[in-house]
Amino acid sequence: xxxxxxxxxxxxxxxxxxxxxxxxxxxxxxxxxxxxxxxxxxxxxxxxxxxxxxxxxxxxxxxxxxxxxxxxxxxxxxxxxxxxxxxxxxxxxxxxxxxxxxxxxxxxxxxxxxxxxxxxxxxxxxxxxxxxxxxxxxxxxxxxxxxxxxxxxxxxxxxxxxxxxxxxxxxxxxxxxxxxxxxxxxxxxxxxxxxxxxxxxxxxxxxxxxxxxxxxxxxxxxxxxxxxxxxxxxxxxx
Amino acid sequence: xxxxxxxxxxxxxxxxxxxxxxxxxxxxxxxxxxxxxxxxxxxxxxxxxxxxxxxxxxxxxxxxxxxxxxxxxxxxxxxxxxxxxxxxxxxxxxxxxxxxxxxxxxxxxxxxxxxxxxxxxxxxxxxxxxxxxxxxxxxxxxxxxxxxxxxxxxxxxxxxxxxxxxxxxxxxxxxxxxxxxxxxxxxxxxxxxxxxxxxxxxxxxxxxxxxxxxxxxxxxxxxxxxxxxxxxxxxxxx
DNA sequence: CGAGTCGTTGATTCTTTTCAAAGCCCGTGG
DNA sequence: CCACGGGCTTTGAAAAGAATCAACGACTCG
Numbered sequence: 178x179x180x181x182x183x184x185x186x187x188x189x190x191x192x193x194x195x196x197x198x199x200x201x202x203x204x205x206x207x208x209x210x211x212x213x214x215x216x217x218x219x220x221x222x223x224x225x226x227x228x229x230x231x232x233x234x235x236x237x238x239x240x241x242x243x244x245x246x247x248x249x250x251x252x253x254x255x256x257x258x259x260x261x262x263x264x265x266x267x268x269x270x271x272x273x274x275x276x277x278x279x280x281x282x283x284x285x286x287x288x289x290x291x292x293x294x295x296x297x298x299x300x301x302x303x304x305x306x307x308x309x310x311x312x313x314x315x316x317x318x319x320x321x322x323x324x325x326x327x328x329x330x331x332x333x334x335x336x337x338x339x340x341x342x343x344x345x346x347x348x349x350x351x352x353x354x355x356x357x358x359x360x361x362x363x364x365x366x367x368x369x370x371x372x373x374x375x376x377x378x379x380x381x382x383x384x385x386x387x388x389x390x391x392x393x394x395x396x397x398x399x400x401x402x403x404x405x406x407x408x409x410x411x412x413x414x415x
Numbered sequence: 416x417x418x419x420x421x422x423x424x425x426x427x428x429x430x431x432x433x434x435x436x437x438x439x440x441x442x443x444x445x446x447x448x449x450x451x452x453x454x455x456x457x458x459x460x461x462x463x464x465x466x467x468x469x470x471x472x473x474x475x476x477x478x479x480x481x482x483x484x485x486x487x488x489x490x491x492x493x494x495x496x497x498x499x500x501x502x503x504x505x506x507x508x509x510x511x512x513x514x515x516x517x518x519x520x521x522x523x524x525x526x527x528x529x530x531x532x533x534x535x536x537x538x539x540x541x542x543x544x545x546x547x548x549x550x551x552x553x554x555x556x557x558x559x560x561x562x563x564x565x566x567x568x569x570x571x572x573x574x575x576x577x578x579x580x581x582x583x584x585x586x587x588x589x590x591x592x593x594x595x596x597x598x599x600x601x602x603x604x605x606x607x608x609x610x611x612x613x614x615x616x617x618x619x620x621x622x623x624x625x626x627x628x629x630x631x632x633x634x635x636x637x638x639x640x641x642x643x644x645x646x647x648x649x650x651x652x653x
Numbered sequence: 654c655g656a657g658t659c660g661t662t663g664a665t666t667c668t669t670t671t672c673a674a675a676g677c678c679c680g681t682g683g
Numbered sequence: 684c685c686a687c688g689g690g691c692t693t694t695g696a697a698a699a700g701a702a703t704c705a706a707c708g709a710c711t712c713g
Contacts, residue, residue: 244555246559254555267548302537306505310503316554316558317510318482319558325605408485409484
């Protein structure tokens, strides 16, 4: 789950991997023993409208969650990384679709069993509540980004969020692998592929990032990226 | 809380007032006995960054929840109506600001007491989980609207959502009072006041709505509004 | 090696924003 | 009671940012 908050430094993220591990220690057998689900690149985990029979937790890979309009316009509402839960919520049906963007392994949590366990075990309930709360915060952060930031600021936000995730996971915060295509980024940031591409080259020409490959960003000027993302001057600062 | 879903007819909203009443029956004295908080028009309930000491539930009035960028750009993430909870979530500090847009009365739920009660009482916990889940759904719906819909489609969505709320509350679904200003609508839909105003007049000229006053919309062609909101043809259908 | 997908770049168009100004509503006070 | 003032809304004209249309290049995989 990508948190697109205004001030990343204020946002003391909880380590999702740790919480996932905690959960594992407490969950009962029905949940612990479920077989993992493997989905191939571009394969769907579920579609909007499908009944919620399982909640998933990403073990490996990346999944994009999205909603669409009738004419095909698509809004990616989140990228789910290892540790993230997919499909949490109180309704009967999924309200968005989930598609793997790389080869992915998921652990499957039967929804009714999970809720039953959560009902009896406040710890588990609290885990889910926290996870949901994090997702709400991420969604609202993205809303601010998509609603108010310029194209450059939006891309800066995304790169910063991915960098933060890397740091949290103990990998290099300056080297960012992009598992998603430009089209995915475009639909996440509510831009077009062309604008995303142009914005990448603009950041590259400004020496703020390097593009070793189109799917590997190296941050050269972290501070500049933060300034852009903060939104002090509508992205005109460079 | 305004749900901006693609298909309002699929979205069987739970009656919030009822759930609020249920909750009331179970909450312990510390929570039930708190004095209501009265806030005047344009007064803030809390600001982003404030420590969360209370969760609020709107009893009367309307509150807008928003996030801002450093240069003042504002994104309203939700309008909270009677029955809605404000400030739910797992963190220590509020991640958005809350400002009354009309004279408002709130019931105050001390955060720690509430969580303690929820911890011991799965019913309460589930209420909060559901409320949070609804807010997440609303946020993602708004994200789709802001990210993918045209100005006309966005306004259509808002009017439809308000109409649905009226129906749910047993009032006239065709007559919509707008407690918020054009600026509030603009910041909710990520548009400018001018665009909002122009879009209102366009809908009026198309005989889809009437504007008795600037703050009172009468829906004349509900179907047309639904078509616009559905997003089949990028709002070019009229 | 060729087909196809993905990414980049260029030219043009268009929706929305920005800048500017006038109208309207409403409360206040003379 | 009506004039005045200020905020909110509407409308117009011009500008800008991003979208669209179009083409080319790069990389991948049968």
